[in-house]
Amino acid sequence: MLERVKSIRDALTRTRQAAFGRVATLLGATEITPEFWDELEALLIQADLGVETTADILEKAKAHVKREGIIRTDALKSVLKAELRAMLVTAEPLDLTTDDLRVVLIVGTNGSGKTTSIAKLAAWFKGQGRSVLLAAADTFRAAAGDQLDVWADRAGVPVIGGQPGSDPGAIVYDALQAAQSRKVNVVLIDTAGRLHTKFNLMQELKKVRNVTAKAAAGAPHETWLVLDGTTGQNALAQAQQFKAAVEVTGVIITKLDGTAKGGMVFAVSHQLQLPIRFIATGEKLGDIALFDAAAFVDGLFE
Amino acid sequence: MFDNLTGKLQEVFKKLSKRGKLSEADVDEGLREVRLALLEADVNFKVVKEFLARVRVRAVGVEVSEALNPAQQVIKIVHEELLTTLGTAAPLDLSGPSPHVIMLVGLQGSGKTTTAAKLAVRLRSIGNRPLLVAADTYRPAAVAQLETLGKQLNVPVHSEGVGKAPPEICSNGLKKAREQAYSVVVLDTAGRLAIDDQMMAELEAIKQITKPNEVLLVSDAMTGQDAVRTAEEFHRRVGLTGLILTKVDGDARGGAAISIRSVTGVPIKFMGIGEKTDALEVFHPDRLASRILGMGDMLTLIEKAQENFDQDEAAKAAQKMMEARFDMEDFLQQLQQVKKLGPISGLLDMIPGLGGMKQQVDPQQAEAQMKRIEAIINSMTPDERHRPDILNGGRKRRIARGSGTTVQDVNQLLREFREMQKMMKQFSSGKGRGLANMFRGH
Secondary structure: OHHHHHHHHHHHHHHHHHHHHHHHHHOOOOEOOHHHHHHHHHHHHHOOOOHHHHHHHHHHHHHHHHHHOOOEHHHHHHHHHHHHHHHOOOOOOOOOOOOOOEEEEEEEOOOOOHHHHHHHHHHHHHHOOOOEEEEEEOOOOOOHHHHHHHHHHHHOOOEEOOOOOOOHHHHHHHHHHHHHHHOOOEEEEEEOOOOOOOHHHHHHHHHHHHHHHHHOOOOOOEEEEEEEOOEOOHHHHHHHHHHHHHOOOEEEEEOOOOOOOOOHHHHHHHHHOOOEEEEEOOOOOOOEEEOOHHHHHHHHOO | OOOOHHHHHHHHHOOOOOOOEOOHHHHHHHHHHHHHHHHHOOOOHHHHHHHHHHHHHHHOOOEOOOOOOHHHHHHHHHHHHHHHHHOOOOOOOOOOOOOEEEEEEOOOOOOHHHHHHHHHHHHHHOOOOEEEEEEOOOOOOHHHHHHHHHHHHOOOEEOEOEOOOHHHHHHHHHHHHHHOOOOEEEEEEOOOOOOOHHHHHHHHHHHHHHOOOEEEEEEEOOEOOOHHHHHHHHHHHHOOOEEEEEOOOOOOOOOHHHHHHHHHOOOEEEEEOOOOOOOEEEOOHHHHHHHHOOOOOHHHHHHHHHHHOOHHHHHHHHHHHHOOOOOHHHHHHHHHHHHHOOOHHHHHHHOOOOHHHHHOOOHHHHHHHHHHHHHHHHOOOHHHHHOHHHOOHHHHHHHHHHHOOOHHHHHHHHHHHHHHHHHHHHHHOOOOOOOHHHHOOO
């Protein structure tokens, strides 16, 4: 377990060093000059924070500098940290003790990493002493069900699926029936990837959600959007549309083991008031960790 | 936010006179807006900087012409420079002896496997015998995914499960292609991080063994600032020959394409534009340039309209609209003209600011709705078309029977038609709300 945490730390350190490490260097003990602001802007934008968020952060930082008479860049560090942290919505911790069934619907665009993330989540919940069942409701993408089967096998959790092309709603229904009779703690529902701009596919997703709601009391208890960490400004549009369609309650950021910085989480979390739940970093079952906003922001300045 | 760059620039240049030269100060002020638009479109920060420097050199001192105002002038230069940066569409290199090898590389989830299948279909349609090779032995069921797609599309797939090393599988695939006279081999490799040395070395090995004509980077149109680093690294390690941009059917602006083009210099070959296996389009630099600038694709729309619209008919209809004499017959003709322009979803994409309407309007329902409207009007007598007011219960029942619809459908059309007439009166008095409601369906 410790090993896993360490590997995620290592992976994220790479991200930090690539982007925010430079912010830290920039924030060494020097005086604040006009060039400093330019460079800070460049770094934030290159971390995918986006034009608007970057401008917002810079403006706030400048206001602090003026109000508090800050003249050295190292003193700015805590100010920037606080502002960035304030943008990330804090979530109620997940209830990992209840005996009631908890259903999590996983949604996202094609290739964002839903299936892999579900496998990792299954392993994570299992590690927390929860019993888990997977619903393979992506019946569209070729062999998506097979992919989940392989992962379920590795994680040692049961999976309920159906024929390719069959109705995802029916699979969800079956899975929730099974979960209730087997007294399972957590059901994770894998859905087909879809671009948020596809009206029909978003309608279909709403239907899947409705079936979920009818098949178990209070379900889905959580709906998590899987966002590809290498995505740029489109992440906000994705989150907006998915939230509007299926009431997304949280976000999972994937692929943060490369050099991408995932800076769009700030705008997504802040503007849509969505907490980031997990960070996923690699191709192994253990490559997932609860998102810790404070640590994430602290890490930017290590 | 930057959906209308032209409008923003017009604001910036409003105070300028219509004549004279563009001064440095004018240009700089305009380019500030361009910079924001490019950054919002995910063009890499450094690439934007270099790009604007080139535009600046070209724009300062330019004579403001009679035809274009300063804003348009700057847009024109920006647009031209974007086109230069994006380059022209390059065909696949299928020169030399067959089998030709096309190797697809990229990050996890960029769409390699789907693209491999689409590419095979495309190659077959131009007379090739493609063979797909399943060389992703890492992602669970990636091999099964390609096999399933191959079966669906009736394209043969060479696979050896996940027990063998990918370079060996590729080598065997190529051997099979030679023996069985396949003309093109498409290698579907595993997704990998550009910084993963071992995995990149594997790609180098595959390249060395198969000597591909093309090494294409498959890149997600939604990628952010990191696109540059990924592309640079792939290019450095395996020598890319082209780019395929995927998920272009979303609403991402696709600035990553400029970034990748700038740092690698390789041409963009195709764009993936949908879930269906034929949804692979040859790259159109002008379309992408307009999209990156958030200007929609009015050029294509205007061209299409010019090709397909009967100018006289259109003028007559417009005249009637202004005079509010527009009847069902005119409406039918308008519908038929609009239909000639292609699917509604495509049209919405091309009109600046209307792309977002796709979230409110279901294009497929809209098309079904158009068909229903046509059927209803076709079931009316000429007299009824000219004077819809004469439609009573009996006539409506007859029309519903004739068009395979219900009286409610007929009533709804009439209601919407009257709404539209009202709208037209507003249009002619300068106020309008657009066609959104008309196509909202049920």
